[in-house]
Amino acid sequence: MPRDTYQSDRRAIVVGGGFGGMAAALRLRALGFQVRIVDRCPRLGGRAQVFERDGFRHDAGPTVLTAPDLFEELFALFGKRLADYVTLVQPQPWYRFHFADGESLDYGPTEAVTEAGIARLSPGDVEGYRRLGKHSKALYDVGFTQLAHTPFHDVAFMLRQVPHLLRLRAYNSVWTMVSRFLKDDRLRRAFTIQPLLVGGNPYDTTSVYGMINHLERQGGVWFAMGGTGALVDAFTKLMLEEGIEIETGVTVERILVEGGRAAGIAYEGGRTERADVVVSNVDPVRLYRDLLPPGTAGRLPRLRSRASALSMGLYVLFFGADRQWPEVAHHAVWFSERHRELLADIFHRKRLAEDFSLYLHRPTATDPSFAPPGCDSFYVLCPVPNLRADIDWDIEGPRLRDRIVAALDGSILPGLKGAIRSEFAMTPVDFERDYLSEAGAGFSLSPIFRQSAWFRFHNRGEGVRDLYLVGAGTHPGAGLPGVVSSAKVVEALVRERVEA
Numbered sequence: 001m002p003r004d005t006y007q008s009d010r011r012a013i014v015v016g017g018g019f020g021g022m023a024a025a026l027r028l029r030a031l032g033f034q035v036r037i038v039d040r041c042p043r044l045g046g047r048a049q050v051f052e053r054d055g056f057r058h059d060a061g062p063t064v065l066t067a068p069d070l071f072e073e074l075f076a077l078f079g080k081r082l083a084d085y086v087t088l089v090q091p092q093p094w095y096r097f098h099f100a101d102g103e104s105l106d107y108g109p110t111e112a113v114t115e116a117g118i119a120r121l122s123p124g125d126v127e128g129y130r131r132l133g134k135h136s137k138a139l140y141d142v143g144f145t146q147l148a149h150t151p152f153h154d155v156a157f158m159l160r161q162v163p164h165l166l167r168l169r170a171y172n173s174v175w176t177m178v179s180r181f182l183k184d185d186r187l188r189r190a191f192t193i194q195p196l197l198v199g200g201n202p203y204d205t206t207s208v209y210g211m212i213n214h215l216e217r218q219g220g221v222w223f224a225m226g227g228t229g230a231l232v233d234a235f236t237k238l239m240l241e242e243g244i245e246i247e248t249g250v251t252v253e254r255i256l257v258e259g260g261r262a263a264g265i266a267y268e269g270g271r272t273e274r275a276d277v278v279v280s281n282v283d284p285v286r287l288y289r290d291l292l293p294p295g296t297a298g299r300l301p302r303l304r305s306r307a308s309a310l311s312m313g314l315y316v317l318f319f320g321a322d323r324q325w326p327e328v329a330h331h332a333v334w335f336s337e338r339h340r341e342l343l344a345d346i347f348h349r350k351r352l353a354e355d356f357s358l359y360l361h362r363p364t365a366t367d368p369s370f371a372p373p374g375c376d377s378f379y380v381l382c383p384v385p386n387l388r389a390d391i392d393w394d395i396e397g398p399r400l401r402d403r404i405v406a407a408l409d410g411s412i413l414p415g416l417k418g419a420i421r422s423e424f425a426m427t428p429v430d431f432e433r434d435y436l437s438e439a440g441a442g443f444s445l446s447p448i449f450r451q452s453a454w455f456r457f458h459n460r461g462e463g464v465r466d467l468y469l470v471g472a473g474t475h476p477g478a479g480l481p482g483v484v485s486s487a488k489v490v491e492a493l494v495r496e497r498v499e500a
Contacts, residue, residue: 010034010498013265013273015252016281018046019062019480020470022235023074023487024279028494029242030077033277036245038265040436043248044236046281047435050229053422055372056320058379059229060426063361064197064331065222066215067481071231074484078242085234087225091366094221096329097190098412100337105190106329108221122184132181132191136214139170139207150489170208171449174200177207189335196383198478199311199443201347203340206449215481223330225367255280255291261465277466277494284445284457284473285438298463309451311443311478312346313386313428315400318379320371321419328376328412330365334358347446350389352396356382358404360412375421380404386428387440393427401425444473452477459489468493 012028014021017039025037041049048061065071068088075082082088094108105117118126169177178192192202194212224231239246255278256264262278280287285308288301336342336355345353359381363370370377382404385391401423409416428440438444445451456475461467470486472478 010277011275012036012277012279012494013038013275014279014281015255015265016046016471017041017044017246017248018281018471018483019048019235020472020474020483020486021046021279021281022232022239023484024281024468024470024490025239025244026074026077026235026242027487027491028277028279029239029244031491031495031498034243034245035239036247036273036275037239038247038250038252038267040251041248041434043232044246045229045232047431048228048232050227050232051318051424053318053424054320056375056377056422057227057229057363057370058318058377059227059361059363060316060318060379062228062480063223063363065224065228065231065480066212067219067484068222069219070481070484074235075238078238080238082234085237086230088222089225089366090220091223091330093329094216095190095193095331095333097186097193098332098334099186099189100335101186103186105186107190108216111217118187122182122187125182125184125187128181128183129187129191132178133214133217135177135181136210136212136217140211140214140218142208170206172207174202174205174207174210177210178202185339186335189339190333193333195447196312198447198482199441199445199472200447201312201343203343204347205447206452208452209447209477212479221331223363223366226369227363227367252282252291254293255287255464255467257293257296257464260463262461262467277468279468279470279490280461281471283436283438283471284469286436287469292464296463297461301457301462308438309446309448310386310388310439310441311446312383313389313440314426314431314442315382315384315397315428316379316426317382317401317404317423318425319423320421321376321378321413321416322374322421323415323419324364324374324376325362325413326365328360328362328365330362332360332362332412334360334408334412346383346385350385352384352389352391352400354403356384356400356404356407358382358408360408380408383442384428386442387432393429397425397427443478444471445478447477459486460493466497 010033012033012035014025014037025035029035051058072082090109093106097105174192174195195202195205251268252265253268254266264274266272288297336357345351361379364376431437432440457473468490474486476482
């Protein structure tokens with residue numbers, strides 16, 4: 001794509017430097033815009049910050065990379081290669097699932113590995129797993145290939161998709177869909193984990209998100225050597241090479257609106273900047289409620305903001321250890337004995353239960369640079385209610401920490417209590433304060449049917465021309481493939497606007 005498609009005096013400002021914001025900045029730059037991207041964190045990446053403690057490194061945000069071709073596209077816009085900036089590798093296995101009965105299952109990197117694990121746990125489910133793969137591909141062909149990069153502003157367009165969605169039983173939940181193919185409860189838990197990685201309850205999330213299974217199988221599960229922070233560094237380097245201005249450590253107070261169009265931004269402290277286009281990588285509930293002049297937005301986004309069902313919150317414990325557990329996989333999921341009722345506590349009852357399920361990240365399984373020699377680096381992520389629950393995290397955070405450490409010490413990390421070092425934690429309170437996440441939600445809106453496609457916040461600002469939205473709360477949704485794809489939608493909308 002030519003880089004000087006449009007006049008070089010057109011200026012765009014991107015508010016928020018998460019992956020959606022970075023992808024939007026690069027796509028607008030490729031269209032010929034002068035681009036400036038700003039973020040309140042000390043470095044770009046949004047929630048993909050990097051923490052260093054006593055020689056231990058921790059990725060604070062996403063650690064599972066899928067659909068690497070979407071990252072490749074952004075470098076190809078400028079005739080460059082992702083591989084020249086960062087090295088991606090596939091963990092062995094992709095995930096290891098640990099069940100309450102002491103059994104485990106390795107998923108990936110090959111179908112043979114996965115099917116061998118399924119055959120050991122439930123031989124009759126191998127064929128069902130294969131059929132699940134075929135159905136997931138059918139969902140992918142509609143939900144991702146055809147629709148993920150397409151704007152959903154037109155109700156008529158949405159209605160035209162209904163027959164396809166009905167044929168694929170999109171009205172079912174991911175749990176219901178997977179249960180049609182797999183009979184063993186442990187396998188059902190393992191292969192409905194993907195909605196939780198984008199903020200959804202598998203018992204509520206529309207089965208369209210079952211396409212993630214095919215996304216993983218087709219493109220693989222990847223890790224950036226040096227961590228997700230190294231991928232952020234790669235994008236940052238590319239942006240600087242291409243003349244994109246970057247400013248971090250600043251907070252945008254409001255979007256300037258003049259004559260019904262976005263005309264720039266105002267920072268805390270009063271400084272302003274002008275622009276022809278403003279792209280928001282801000283939580284859309286906060287954007288429409290706090291950053292736009294009262295009465296500016298249309299009725300629909302105001303209704304969406306008030307009625308929004310948010311994703312769960314996250315409690316994240318970061319720690320190092322002065323020993324290693326080579327038998328622990330890079331990505332491990334540790335299931336509680338309870339499943340449906342535990343998720344109901346988190347998503348519906350808004351109560352912090354005594355038990356929990358956990359995602360454990362051990363990057364030293366793949367990249368020893370994350371810890372001093374002979375040591376391991378970890379973070380453990382525990383889904384919890386968001387801040388719409390009445391939980392005092394000053395009290396409950398330390399209690400939850402002790403329960404998690406005891407559970408891991410008694411199962412997959414024996415000896416942890418005596419080896420743990422340099423620990424610290426984040427709760428939903430930190431997500432709200434540091435990232436301005438609405439109610440401390442980990443993934444913005446929950447991916448239920450009434451908050452998907454046309455029902456999600458639109459990528460073109462409503463009530464304000466030349467304002468565009470990217471990120472987890474917009475179409476097509478959360479997760480790195482979703483937020484990077486939202487920038488592709490915005491590119492099409494901006495091109496359409498400029499060419500009109």
